[in-house]
Amino acid sequence: MTDQPNILIIMSDEHGPMWSSAYGHPFVQTPNMERLAAQGATFDAAYCNAPLCVPSRLSFMTGRHVSNARGWDNAVPLPSDAPTWAYALRSAGYDCALSGKMHLIGPDRLHGFQNQLAYDPHGGGHEDDATAQRLGLSKGGRHPIYLWKDGIPTADEPWPSVKEARAGTGPMIKADDMMEEAAMAYLRDPTRRDKPFALCVGFVAPHFPFIVPEPYFSMYYPKHADLPDNPPGHLESLPEAAQRLRQAFGFEGYTDDEVRRARAAYYGLITYMDNKIGKLMDALEEQGLAENTVIIYTSDHGESLGEHGLWRKMNFYEHSARVPLQISWPGVISGGQHFDGATSLVDVTATILDVAGVSGRDLEHLRLDGDSLLPLMRGVTSKWKDEAFTEHLAHGTDRARAMVRKGNWKLCYSHGNPPDLELYDLSADPGEFNNLAGSPKHRDVQEQLIARIMEHWGDPGKLTQDIELGQESRLMIRDVLGEGAIF
Secondary structure, eight states: OOSSOEEEEEEESSOOTTSSGGGTOSSOOOHHHHHHHHHEEEETTEEOSSSSHHHHHHHHHHTSOHHHHTOOSTTOOOOTTOOOHHHHHHHTTOEEEEEEOOOOOSSOSOTTOSEEOSOOTTSSSOOOHHHHHHTTOOTTSOOOOOOGGGOOOOOSSOOTHHHHOEEOOOHHHHHHHHHHHHHHHHHHSGGGGTSOEEEEEEOOTTSSSOEEOTTTTTTTTTTTOOOOOOOTTTGGGOOHHHHHHHHHHTOOOOOHHHHHHHHHHHHHHHHHHHHHHHHHHHHHHHTTOGGGEEEEEEESOOOOTTGGGOOSSOSOSHHHHBOOEEEEOTTTSOTTEEEOSOEEHHHHHHHHHHHTTOOHHHHHTTOOSSOOSHHHHHTSOOOOOOEEEEEEOSTTOSSOEEEEEETTEEEEEEOSSSOEEEEEETTTOTTOOOOOTTOGGGHHHHHHHHHHHHHHHSOHHHHHHHHHHHHHHHHHHHHHHGGGOOO
């Protein structure tokens, strides 16, 4: 056993925490998340910093908010000279390995990891045409580049993944199984005892396509195949940001049974993924590594699953922007802890560095936007900032969008003249059905939260110009390079 603990980071894709028994769901089974909750800390209001894969993961790797890291959308590569937590941990003596997805596009697919142990199916350039189409990718596995100046496109047909939901297998299931196998082999290697390790396992599940092997589909369909909670008249009065998303992706035109099947398959994917968490935990125990290993489970964003008439992510409703966050460290963090203060993935990055003992210049190089959760979990302090900042600067919008959660209040801001605003009191309205923006009674809290967004952004007009210029310049590079484009 070394003085520095080992670190196992498990990051799923598109898991909304409200759909798991560990977060109180009545029938979505996640027994291994419950194991993590019993032996560590669970955060009930954790958020991604961008409700979209590449920006969220780029932010997590650097510990910086998306606008600071300039990782606008799914077609922005992380620069090779950007410091990441993986580089910092290696500098502190860790062996750092990645098994599976981190969605690192561009010429550098490691960004500090020493090895990629398993295939990342979202890394670009490998998908067959049918798989790429389901994932919203262009030919060759590259993400399309959308120009905000062209406005919001109108989908030609309903988004296909809902209609395709079923029991079965496919490339994403096979990839997840390989990721698990490679991670298990890494943990069972006797050299794991030679130096501290940081292993990041990136599963695709429960990301669409909504196809899951048995017995996981029949666990939920038809008995637990439910419908979204959309009150009468709600879809007709959605905020403009949600209307733009529905227009862009065609989130309508489904039968009730198609919706039920898609939701059931998503629940099955969650339990399928939870089973893999359990196998990794078992491997640590079998190898005598559990007592000296910090386990972190989280996801890059959630899944709307038909709530508010939306699917996928790219919005700030709880189903899309909230993520699971569980952290255990035997002998250091007491089990069964729950924290309800708002936090986000940049805080998880800061926590990883704190756990590893990274300090001094190595820490300063990252210019972190988050704060370590370790003092809170250890009981050293009860004070916490209780704030999360999330941005959406990609497709599905034609303007810069941001969300700030402070206490029970959530403000969603879409830049414009005037801006589109949404204000929700999550204590009184957890379903986010009652937009209080513009209410004289809540003017003070609205202005305070807008001011917090402006503190992060500075000049939203300049931010918009930078994003639009980036879209155009990357599209020009793609046009020149053609099939040889690297992002």
